[in-house]
Amino acid sequence: xxxxxxxxxxxxxxxxxxxxxxxxxxxxxxxxxxxxxxxxxxxxxxxxxxxxxxxxxxxxxxxxxxxxxxxxxxxxxxxxxxxxxxxxxxxxxxxxxxxxxxxxxxxxxxxxxxxxxxxxxxxxxxxxxxxxxxxxxxxxxxxxxxxxxxxxx
Numbered sequence: 001x002x003x004x005x006x007x008x009x010x011x012x013x014x015x016x017x018x019x020x021x022x023x024x025x026x027x028x029x030x031x032x033x034x035x036x037x038x039x040x041x042x043x044x045x046x047x048x049x050x051x052x053x054x055x056x057x058x059x060x061x062x063x064x065x066x067x068x069x070x071x072x073x074x075x076x077x078x079x080x081x082x083x084x085x086x087x088x089x090x091x092x093x094x095x096x097x098x099x100x101x102x103x104x105x106x107x108x109x110x111x112x113x114x115x116x117x118x119x120x121x122x123x124x125x126x127x128x129x130x131x132x133x134x135x136x137x138x139x140x141x142x143x144x145x146x147x148x149x150x151x152x153x
Contacts (some may be wrong), residue, residue: 014136024119025112028111031115032112034105034109036109040075041109042062043072043073044109047082047096052096052097054087055070055093055094056093079101080099081101
C-alpha cells in the first residue's frame with residue numbers, strides 16, 4: 001500500500017499506555033487482596049475523591065455510562081463499602097458516600113496505585129514527571145472542552 005501513515009503515534013501510545021496501566025492495576029489490586037474488580041476499585045476511589053455526589057454526577061466524573069456505574073455501586077453497597085442516601089434537594093436522586101468499612105480497602109487501593117505509578121515512572125527523571133503530568137492533563141482538558149459543559153476534570 002502506498003497510503004501514508006497518519007501521524008497518530010501519541011494517540012496510539014496513550015491508548016496502549018492506558019491498557020497497560022489498567023492491566024498492571026488489576027494485577028496490583030490482586031496482589032493487595034482487595035477482592036475488587038478494577039471498575040469497583042476505581043468507583044470506590046472516585047467516591048472517596050468526590051464525596052456526596054449524585055450518582056449521575058459521579059458517572060460523569062468517571063466517564064462511564066450511568067448504568068455501568070449502577071452495577072459497580074450495587075456491588076460496593078452489597079459489600080457495605082458505600083451507601084446511597086436520598087438527596088435532600090431531590091428525593092429521587094441518591095448521593096453516594098463511603099462507609100467506614102471502605103477505609104482499609106482505600107489504603108490497599110492506594111498501595112496498588114502507587115505500585116503501578118512507581119513502576120511506570122521508574123526511569124523517568126523527577127524533573128520530567130511534573131511536565132508529563134501537565135501535558136497529559138492538557139490533552140485531557142482539550143478533549144473535555146469538546147464535550148461541552150458537564151464534564152469534569
